[in-house]
Structure formats: C-alpha cells, structure tokens
Amino acid sequence: MKRLLLTGGNGFFCTRLTKTYQHTYDILSTDVPQLDITNRDQAMEAFHQFKPDYVLHAAAVASTDFCNNNPEIAHNINVKGAQHVAEAAKAVNAKMIFISTEQVFNGNTSPGPYREEDCPIPDTVYGQTKLEAEEKLRDILDELWVLRFTWLYGLPERNCGMSPNILWDTLSAVLKGEKIKVTSNEYRGLTYVYDVIDQIPKIFEIPYGTYHIGSQNHLSRYDVSKLILKEVGLEERIDHLLEMDLEKYKDHPRDARLSNEKIKTYGIGFADTKDSIKKCLEEFKLKI
Numbered sequence: 001m002k003r004l005l006l007t008g009g010n011g012f013f014c015t016r017l018t019k020t021y022q023h024t025y026d027i028l029s030t031d032v033p034q035l036d037i038t039n040r041d042q043a044m045e046a047f048h049q050f051k052p053d054y055v056l057h058a059a060a061v062a063s064t065d066f067c068n069n070n071p072e073i074a075h076n077i078n079v080k081g082a083q084h085v086a087e088a089a090k091a092v093n094a095k096m097i098f099i100s101t102e103q104v105f106n107g108n109t110s111p112g113p114y115r116e117e118d119c120p121i122p123d124t125v126y127g128q129t130k131l132e133a134e135e136k137l138r139d140i141l142d143e144l145w146v147l148r149f150t151w152l153y154g155l156p157e158r159n160c161g162m163s164p165n166i167l168w169d170t171l172s173a174v175l176k177g178e179k180i181k182v183t184s185n186e187y188r189g190l191t192y193v194y195d196v197i198d199q200i201p202k203i204f205e206i207p208y209g210t211y212h213i214g215s216q217n218h219l220s221r222y223d224v225s226k227l228i229l230k231e232v233g234l235e236e237r238i239d240h241l242l243e244m245d246l247e248k249y250k251d252h253p254r255d256a257r258l259s260n261e262k263i264k265t266y267g268i269g270f271a272d273t274k275d276s277i278k279k280c281l282e283e284f285k286l287k288i
C-alpha cells in the first residue's frame with residue numbers, strides 16, 4: 001500500500017478524502033495538533049518518521065476576509081508553511097500535490113474560463129499567498145502537481161469538516177427561514193467535492209505540472225442558488241427565499257471560472273455544475 005501524508009487533514013476536503021481512501025492508501029492525516037506546518041522541524045520529523053510516497057498539502061487559511069485582515073499569518077501558513085512541507089517532501093523523495101485555487105485569477109479583468117497558460121493576477125491576500133506558494137514550490141520540487149481548485153461544495157457528514165459552500169449555504173438559509181441575497185454578477189466553477197476526490201488516484205498517474213480542476217459553469221451564482229432550490233422541491237418558494245443582488249460586482253462582473261480542458265486530455269473529466277448539483281442531491285437523497 002502506498003503511503004499518503006495529508007496536511008489540513010481535519011478540513012472539508014481531507015476528511016472526505018480520508019474516508020474514501022482509508023482502505024486504498026496507508027494514510028497519515030495531520031492537522032495543527034500533529035503537524036503545524038509553520039514549524040519546519042516538526043514537518044521534517046513527521047516526514048522522516050512516516051516516509052510517505054505522496055503528500056497532499058491541503059493545510060491553509062482559506063478565508064479571504066481572514067487573510068486580508070491578517071496578511072502576516074496568511075503568509076506564514078500559506079507560503080512558508082507550504083515551503084516547509086515541500087522541503088520535507090523533498091527530503092524523503094515524496095511526490096507532492098499542492099492545492100491551489102481559482103482565486104489566483106480574481107484580479108484578472110479579461111473574462112474566464114482561465115487556462116493554465118493565462119497569467120494570474122490575484123487581488124486578495126489569499127490569492128496572492130497561494131500564487132506565491134505555487135512559485136516557491138516549483139523551485140523546491142520537480143515532482144509536484146499544482147491543482148487549482150474551483151469552489152467546492154458538499155453537505156455535512158458525520159465527523160467531517162465543513163467550509164462555506166454554495167449548496168450548504170443555500171440550504172442552511174432555508175432551514176433558518178432567512179431570505180438570502182445572491183449576486184447575479186458572479187461566475188465561478190462550482191464543483192462537487194466527490195467529483196474531485198473520486199479522481200485523486202488518477203492525478204498520481206499524470207505528468208507533473210499545473211492543472212485546473214473542477215466543473216465548467218455558465219450560470220451566475222444567483223442562478224445556481226435558484227437551481228438548488230428547484231431541485232429540492234422549493235421552486236414555488238424561490239421568490240420568498242432568494243433575492244437577486246444586482247448591485248454587487250455591477251460595474252465589473254466577477255469571473256473566476258477555470259477551463260478544465262487540459263486535465264480532460266488526461267482522462268479526468270467533470271460534469272458541469274448544473275448536472276453535478278443534481279448528482280450530489282441524488283446521492284444524499286435530497287432531490288425531490
């Protein structure tokens with residue numbers, strides 16, 4: 001069995017990854033208590049003890065607001081922490097997946113979907129730290145896959161981490177009886193977390209490099225929330241539950257979509273957001 005070390009192991013992505021592959025890989029899932037990535041010595045020790053074949057580096061501070069308000073902490077974790085993990089991976093010859101983000105393109109003014117060759121212009125601390133980490137890691141490691149994820153979504157599960165996502169945010173507003181205001185001026189790839197997780201083993205088979213990962217989506221954020229409500233049988237209540245926000249991003253619609261054409265050439269494909277939302281709701285028996 002190949003040994004896989006995870007950082008950010010308690011988070012949204014890695015808890016589901018561990019659950020899925022606990023019998024496929026020998027997994028060491030680490031988070032702050034076991035391996036604080038800002039501590040280089042701790043990283044070296046953990047890697048020398050476990051001797052992973054692969055490391056999937058998911059630990060990060062991923063909140064845009066938190067990063068903007070705490071740029072030094074964000075840099076320490078998202079950049080220096082990533083460097084420590086890459087140096088430790090190199091020391092034991094482990095191959096590394098680094099999870100980056102669509103947010104490296106959030107300052108680009110040309111419309112998406114962005115391809116891997118497009119020059120990213122991040123305009124948030126989160127996006128900037130992720131892009132800087134990508135660059136630093138390429139200098140440290142040759143055996144590196146940089147995966148830029150679109151915004152993932154999923155539903156709560158036993159003992160799994162959660163992070164804000166369009167599906168659960170929309171459904172929680174319904175549960176709380178709150179009307180939510182959603183922008184019609186934002187376009188993002190929205191990807192079912194298991195559409196990524198199910199294909200992780202295939203990543204280890206493709207050439208090292210940078211890849212855009214996730215669903216294509218031509219719907220605005222408002223239209224996706226509307227679709228979710230329709231699919232869970234609340235179509236007649238859409239006007240009571242959802243308000244279209246025409247003001248946000250009015251002067252310059254936000255477009256952070258990624259093209260998944262490159263990864264598709266390696267047999268790793270994604271349903272578009274509309275179909276994947278239906279699939280997710282079906283899997284969780286929530287489709288009415």
Ligand SMILES: NC(=O)c1ccc[n+]([C@@H]2O[C@H](COP(=O)([O-])OP(=O)(O)OC[C@H]3O[C@@H](n4cnc5c(N)ncnc54)[C@H](OP(=O)(O)O)[C@@H]3O)[C@@H](O)[C@H]2O)c1
Nearest residue numbers: 008010011012013032036037058059060062101149151152
């Ligand atoms: N979810 C998405 O939609 C999405 C989209 C694009 C990219 N990504 C990237 O994908 C990765 C995983 O995302 P996610 O949604 O699973 O994030 P998450 O739920 O926030 O998980 C990140 C984990 O990293 C941990 N962490 C923070 N600082 C650490 C440190 N110093 N040492 C070790 N661990 C530390 C966090 O612990 P605490 O909670 O205790 O701080 C948390 O458990 C992240 O790198 C994120 O930037 C996610």
